[in-house]
Amino acid sequence: MGVVLEMLSYPFIVRALVGGALVSLCASLLGVSLVLKRYSMIGDGLSHVSFGALSVALAAGWQPLTVSIPVVILAAFFLLHLRENGRLKSDAAIAVISASALALGIIVTSLTTGMTTDVSSYMFGSILAMSREDVRLSAVLSIVVLGLFLFCYNKVFAVTFDESFARATGVNVPLYNVLISVLTAVTIVLGMRMMGAMLISSLVIFPCLSAMQAVKSFGGVVILSGILSVVCFLLGMAASYVYSLPAGASVVVVNLAVFLTLAGVRQAVLWGGKRGKNV
Secondary structure, rough: OHHHHHHHHHHHHHHHHEEEEHHHHHHHHHHHHHHEEEEEEEEEEHHHHHHHHHHHHHHHHOOOHHHHHHHHHHHHHHHHHHHHHHOOOHHHHHHHHHHHHHHHHHHHHHHOOOOOOHHHHHHHHOHHHHHHHHHHHHHHHHHHHHHHHHHHHHHHHHHHHHHHHHOOOOOOOOHHHHHHHHHHHHHHHHHHHOOOOOOOOHHHHHHHHHHHHHOHHHHHHHHHHHHHHHHHHHHHHHHHHOOOOOOHHHHHHHHHHHHHHHHHHHHHHHHHHHHHHHH
């Protein structure tokens, strides 16, 4: 308890905890739909696009978020268009855009500012550098994402599992795909501040995979994924503070530990059930 009170005594840590928890929640909720649609690596691809855009913005002296958010949203639209038209498989399209954007960002960085503190923070994460603006954007984003899942739950469920059935029932599938893509893009851009381009996709993937080890229903996975994401983030931040570890890496390791634990428990239960039937 003393460690918690000590952490809360620093305003920049409070901003990091609030902003990070909100971004983690958004990433985990959107991640459920993305993982089940086999589109989970979009987080990795969009983070690299965001890094390329941020590198160009910093080199030109522009506001990073003002440049990166529109660019990443356009990249998400482009990936969605390729997927819907079947011209290129999702994983191949993400790999092409990811590698290209990352290479462009590295070249721009090497030719201009070099690996400055700002560039490094977006590459590897620097959650304690989160500003009030980042926290406000995270709060707005979380309200929109929660609203999507609360008020459009059935439509998100239908689009996630069977787009053909969703169209047949009158659901505007392209609209919901665009909404999920845009919200994912904004989440990735905001999350890069705390996790970095190298680790942000973990917030999209791990909570959903962990929740799927414990529950089977879509609603249960959504709820548990959100809870696990926030809890793992807070535990990772606490471990980072106590042991002076990188915040982003600590959060990922905690998520990994939770996933392995739940997966191990599930396998043990399944093994026990099969053994009981044989007896």
